[in-house]
Amino acid sequence: MSATATLNRFTDFMVGPARFMNLLSCFELGLIDALRQRGGQTAAELGTAVGATSNAVEQLLLLPVKEGFVAQDEATGRYSLDALAEVPEADVQRVLTLMNMIKVTMVRQVFYLTESVLTGTLVGLEKLYGFQGGTLYDAVAEHKDLRESWATLMDNVTAHIDPWFFDNITVPAGARVLDVAGNTGLGAILTHRLKGSPGLHVTTFDLPEKEKEALENFRAHDLEGRCGFVGGDVFEGVPAGHDIVLIKHFLDMWDKDEVRRILRSVHRSLDHGGQVNILVPVYPENTRESAAVDVDFFPAFFLGCTMGQGGPQKMSAYRELLEECGFTVTNTVTQDPARLLPGTFVVHGILSATKTS
Amino acid sequence: MSATATLNRFTDFMVGPARFMNLLSCFELGLIDALRQRGGQTAAELGTAVGATSNAVEQLLLLPVKEGFVAQDEATGRYSLDALAEVPEADVQRVLTLMNMIKVTMVRQVFYLTESVLTGTLVGLEKLYGFQGGTLYDAVAEHKDLRESWATLMDNVTAHIDPWFFDNITVPAGARVLDVAGNTGLGAILTHRLKGSPGLHVTTFDLPEKEKEALENFRAHDLEGRCGFVGGDVFEGVPAGHDIVLIKHFLDMWDKDEVRRILRSVHRSLDHGGQVNILVPVYPENTRESAAVDVDFFPAFFLGCTMGQGGPQKMSAYRELLEECGFTVTNTVTQDPARLLPGTFVVHGILSATKTS
Numbered sequence: 069m070s071a072t073a074t075l076n077r078f079t080d081f082m083v084g085p086a087r088f089m090n091l092l093s094c095f096e097l098g099l100i101d102a103l104r105q106r107g108g109q110t111a112a113e114l115g116t117a118v119g120a121t122s123n124a125v126e127q128l129l130l131l132p133v134k135e136g137f138v139a140q141d142e143a144t145g146r147y148s149l150d151a152l153a154e155v156p157e158a159d160v161q162r163v164l165t166l167m168n169m170i171k172v173t174m175v176r177q178v179f180y181l182t183e184s185v186l187t188g189t190l191v192g193l194e195k196l197y198g199f200q201g202g203t204l205y206d207a208v209a210e211h212k213d214l215r216e217s218w219a220t221l222m223d224n225v226t227a228h229i230d231p232w233f234f235d236n237i238t239v240p241a242g243a244r245v246l247d248v249a250g251n252t253g254l255g256a257i258l259t260h261r262l263k264g265s266p267g268l269h270v271t272t273f274d275l276p277e278k279e280k281e282a283l284e285n286f287r288a289h290d291l292e293g294r295c296g297f298v299g300g301d302v303f304e305g306v307p308a309g310h311d312i313v314l315i316k317h318f319l320d321m322w323d324k325d326e327v328r329r330i331l332r333s334v335h336r337s338l339d340h341g342g343q344v345n346i347l348v349p350v351y352p353e354n355t356r357e358s359a360a361v362d363v364d365f366f367p368a369f370f371l372g373c374t375m376g377q378g379g380p381q382k383m384s385a386y387r388e389l390l391e392e393c394g395f396t397v398t399n400t401v402t403q404d405p406a407r408l409l410p411g412t413f414v415v416h417g418i419l420s421a422t423k424t425s
Numbered sequence: 426m427s428a429t430a431t432l433n434r435f436t437d438f439m440v441g442p443a444r445f446m447n448l449l450s451c452f453e454l455g456l457i458d459a460l461r462q463r464g465g466q467t468a469a470e471l472g473t474a475v476g477a478t479s480n481a482v483e484q485l486l487l488l489p490v491k492e493g494f495v496a497q498d499e500a501t502g503r504y505s506l507d508a509l510a511e512v513p514e515a516d517v518q519r520v521l522t523l524m525n526m527i528k529v530t531m532v533r534q535v536f537y538l539t540e541s542v543l544t545g546t547l548v549g550l551e552k553l554y555g556f557q558g559g560t561l562y563d564a565v566a567e568h569k570d571l572r573e574s575w576a577t578l579m580d581n582v583t584a585h586i587d588p589w590f591f592d593n594i595t596v597p598a599g600a601r602v603l604d605v606a607g608n609t610g611l612g613a614i615l616t617h618r619l620k621g622s623p624g625l626h627v628t629t630f631d632l633p634e635k636e637k638e639a640l641e642n643f644r645a646h647d648l649e650g651r652c653g654f655v656g657g658d659v660f661e662g663v664p665a666g667h668d669i670v671l672i673k674h675f676l677d678m679w680d681k682d683e684v685r686r687i688l689r690s691v692h693r694s695l696d697h698g699g700q701v702n703i704l705v706p707v708y709p710e711n712t713r714e715s716a717a718v719d720v721d722f723f724p725a726f727f728l729g730c731t732m733g734q735g736g737p738q739k740m741s742a743y744r745e746l747l748e749e750c751g752f753t754v755t756n757t758v759t760q761d762p763a764r765l766l767p768g769t770f771v772v773h774g775i776l777s778a779t780k781t782s
Contacts, residue, residue: 069493069507069508069511070511071508071511071512071513071516071767072767073508074494074508074509074511074512074767075512075516075520075767075768076767076768077492078448078520078524078768079718079768079769079770080718081444081445081448081524082445082523082524082527082718082722082770083441083718083721083722083770084440084441084442084443084444084445085441085442085445085527085531085532085535085725086441086527086531086535086721086722086723086724086725086726087438087441087718087721087722087725088438088439088441088442088535089535089536089538089725089729090538090721090724090725091435091438092538092539093538093539093542093725096539097539097542097543119543120542120543121545121680121734123680123681123682123734123735123736124542124545124724124728124734126736127723127724127727127728127736128542128724128728130708130712130720130724131720131721131724133712133713134712134713134715134720134721135434136426136713137431140712140713150426151426151428151430151431152431154426154427154428154431155428155431155432156428159428159432163432163435166439167435167438167439170439170442170443171536174442174443175442175532175533175535175536176532176533176536178442178443178446178532179446179528179532179533181446181447181449181450182449182450182453182454185450185454185477185478185481185485186454186476186477188478188481323478323480324480325480351487355487355490355491355497356490356491356493356497358491361436361437361439361440361444363487363488363491364440364443364444364447364488364491365439365440365443365444366443366484367443367447367481367484367485367487367488368442368443368444368446368447368450369443370484371481371484371485372446377478377480377481378480379480379483379484410428410429410431410432410433411432411433411435411436412436413436413439413440
């Protein structure tokens with residue numbers, strides 16, 4: 069790549085923040101909805117409909133017109149939906165949930181990425197919310213805007229990904245299952261729903277403050293005898309007495325050294341032959357030849373916005389970490405990027421492994 | 426474009442903020458400099474050099490590796506510069522000035538784009554700086570971080586663009602020139618330097634608070650008798666008695682209605698045959714078929730970060746506005762996008778026009 073080509077490629081990065089908010093703002097203002105209701109509107113008509121000047125409408129619609137999302141009639145200047153007319157409303161809503169999560173948890177925070185990396189703390193959360201010494205997952209408890217944007221997105225992700233996970237793992241009848249970092253019990257409930265068998269028992273393991281809500285959830289789902297909760301910290305030890313351990317949506321939050329500590333804790337808790345099943349975003353094996361945008365997203369997300377550390381690894385790296393910690397990997401599954409839900413870009417992987425040493 | 430293709434295109438927008446800060450952070454942390462000094466370093470070595478964990482270094486370098494800016498040896502995992510090795514240091518610095526301006530004046534502020542459009546005010550400046558009722562150009566007077574990032578960039582732009590402007594306009598010997606919104610006199614000084622002729626006199630017209638610094642600048646450049654300053658507000662009237670009016674880096678800040686008011690003020694101030702020369706960013710004529718990224722950038726920049734209104738127009742729109750206001754356009758020049766400085770994306774245009782009605 070020539071020096072000129074390299075620097076010109078930089079311009080595509082430079083417009084990234086503006087481009088993101090311009091597109092999202094067209095939805096937030098209601099311009100896209102107004103055009104869905106009635107095509108062929110002028111900038112002035114749209115401006116009146118959404119409470120903006122016609123000048124602002126003209127400026128903000130340049131980008132969707134350039135992209136072919138919206139059409140503009142050359143002679144009259146009137147706007148209509150173009151490609152966006154073909155997108156089902158439900159898909160738009162799903163994608164807007166993701167865009168809103170990015171807006172609320174990242175757009176401002178990422179300004180402080182360098183300071184966050186240097187300190188290993190979330191400087192953005194401190195500067196913007198006065199929140200110190202914790203992660204985004206702690207901050208959502210205190211800040212409604214963070215919680216709503218984050219929880220709505222994660223509910224979408226879990227609803228879509230967890231069934232795929234359970235389709236691809238084996239849970240024998242009567243197994244004693246431990247869901248590590250199982251939050252308030254959703255994973256345990258899903259295990260019963262998707263892998264239910266006589267005698268199956270699932271224990272949610274997470275910080276003690278999650279217990280009350282988890283037990284309420286078990287009661288609400290009529291699973292009181294078949295689910296349990298153990299409070300504790302995975303870095304201090306994982307409760308023993310289980311055949312199968314699940315680790316979903318968790319390892320990507322940690323630096324490799326912490327991932328090793330987690331896997332060793334799990335290893336100690338299992339008997340020989342015990343199994344672990346991991347669900348985690350995975351980077352493409354060949355960074356250079358990938359068209360995927362997950363490597364564009366996750367480093368800034370984890371280092372600057374959610375943890376101050378962490379980030380996904382390649383499937384091969386997770387495999388090595390498991391082997392290093394005394395497991396033999398028995399199965400791996402990677403999502404086919406071509407079959408992700410439209411408008412999503414996170415490729416998940418599943419690793420199943422057995423304690424063999 | 427199918428619904429799936431449309432939504433997948435959205436993912437490229439979604440990663441925009443993360444991608445921008447990830448790349449910039451690699452420079453801010455000193456990772457690129459460290460690799461320029463010595464190739465073949467591991468993540469751990471780089472981490473020690475810049476004060477970050479090796480995990481963070483690995484995460485942040487994924488993107489530059491994917492883009493081919495940085496190379497990673499497959500066997501050893503060691504990093505070296507790839508395409509970035511070919512880019513002259515001075516070009517890197519110039520591009521980082523632009524990226525820093527975007528970071529400081531846009532990344533956080535653009536979060537409030539929708540509210541800014543609905544109110545016509547800079548909600549981001551208010552929320553982040555407690556700055557109310559003004560523009561970025563007012564806020565730079567009070568906030569050093571905004572001022573430094575903004576002024577450094579504009580000095581770069583002016584040094585590069587204004588000579589091109591003066592190359593393309595005619596200023597006859599002895600002309601009386603008025604530089605509208607001439608700030609603290611730089612345009613007047615450049616007119617003398619680049620168009621100097623016996624009897625040439627240039628008056629800077631701007632808000633009265635600019636007078637002191639402008640007069641000091643004229644003295645420092647030994648131009649006391651040949652430059653002057655008039656304080657006033659362009660929306661209340663433009664001083665008469667000039668042959669040629671210059672309007673540089675100004676019309677893009679305003680909504681079309683305000684552009685009309687400015688052009689009508691200028692028209693009233695000129696005698697029949699008087700000329701106006703405009704320097705302004707211009708959008709491509711065919712939005713749909715353009716690969717340019719200026720429409721990705723400017724709407725969010727002006728509406729959300731600098732003015733709460735405004736934004737560039739197409740050359741054809743500026744031509745129409747001039748004709749509407751009683752001018753005949755005599756010459757237009759548009760920068761060739763292929764000949765912009767590498768790593769810049771703003772295409773400027775020049776319009777020269779004569780008062781004919």
